[in-house]
Amino acid sequence: MSNTVSLPPLEQLSAAMADMVADAARSVVAVHTRRTRASGFVWRPGCIVSSEEALPEDEEVEITLPGGTTVAAKVAGRDPTTDIALLRFEGAEAPQLTLDNSTTRAGEFVLAVGSREGVPLCASGIVSLAGPGWRSLRGGEIDARVELDLRLRPSAEGGVVLNAKGGVIGMSVFGPRRRVLVIPAPTIERVAAQLAAHGRMPRGYLGLSLQPVKVSHASVGAMVMGVAEQGPGAAAGIHQGDIIVAVNGEPIRSVQLLLRALGPASVGSVLTLSLQRAGEPVEVQLTVGERPAD
Incomplete structure (x- = not known):
């Protein structure tokens, strides 16, 4: 973390936010196919979690790691019902993120972090809605309903959402009417584990x-x-x-x-x-x- 003790309060806040983004961005990657651009993050060594909806079927996928290294990736599993895709890659390394399972409340400050060609993308906002678990239109079980009031670039979809402590509370995706939703950490852990083991979610x-x-x-x-x-x-x-x-x-x-x-x-x-x-x-x-x- 930067030394911000001697800075004015607003500069301390700005520096702290920049440090949080830089720390998370070490594990956030750009995900691109022939037609689309999205983001993802290192869930386990060699495994990337991203937005399933942002990845077309039957297209080759590449990821760009922080710093600009580009490697091929393979879709190891996808679950359209929860909008979670799991990618595998080899030949490069990036630190994995630890997900934060703490409860999110309406009004909390959040940062959404994505990647574009290895360079961090960031948007700030608040949690506009925090509700109980819900079922998606495709039948997926989502552990909490979390909507964000912020402007997310399409290429940042599939990136991470940070709370004020810097904890990764989930993945940013677009919902109905382009609302920005969070796929919460417990859902990611549950679904990604199934995709890693079986390549799909049982239905x-x-x-x-x-x-x-x-x-x-x-x-x-x-x-x-x-x-x-x-x-x-x-x-x-x-x-x-x-x-x-x-x-x-x-x-x-x-x-x-x-x-x-x-x-x-x-x-x-x-x-x-x-x-x-x-x-x-x-x-x-x-x-x-x-x-x-x-």
């Missing part, structure tokens, strides 16, 4: 093709349009044409909500499905499987 699988259908004036159901051979639905004895009206006693509100509930924790769980079959009520037990790799 629940029913082995059923479903279509919404109105059951009555006030309720909806999920009609079974197809049953995968040897899938969980077939094992449970579900037939094409059955209508799922409730899961574990809870009425179906929409097919989308039903499928979004099939997160990693659902794999192996047993669901009680209430069906209508040819107008008659039927109840079956279905063990949720793991969705096969695409």
Whole structure:
């Protein structure tokens, strides 16, 4: 840290912020493909975490380390539901970051740090919203809802967010309507570990093709349009044409909500499905499987 004791208060604050950015930037990299520019950070030796949405499929990836060294990287896994991608690289080194799992509060001061061609990018702002865990539109479990009031450059997406102590509270990404969100540290640790081990996040699988259908004036159901051979639905004895009206006693509100509930924790769980079959009520037990790799 710089010697700031003799400086006026505003200069002390400015110098402290610059020191925080410089310290974090040692582990923040530029991530680029033929079409996109983003940022990432060293999560483990040889492993980079970045924004999944910022990385197109089937494109070669390079990273530029602090100081300008550029090396090839390979996408080792991606989870669109939490916007986390894991990259692996060799032939260069950079220090890994330690993530800060402390609770974030609305009104806290934050710094977002990215990289452009090995040079730090920075934006300052505050936490505009800090709420409980939530489920993304794609069904990913995010441990906390954190929105930032700051202007983030597209090439800084996938970089880190620092609190006033200099702790890395998560990764900056763009959400709906280009709001800047934080993928919090606990989510990154959980998802990145799965990507490192398996290359993807497990997702629940029913082995059923479903279509919404109105059951009555006030309720909806999920009609079974197809049953995968040897899938969980077939094992449970579900037939094409059955209508799922409730899961574990809870009425179906929409097919989308039903499928979004099939997160990693659902794999192996047993669901009680209430069906209508040819107008008659039927109840079956279905063990949720793991969705096969695409």
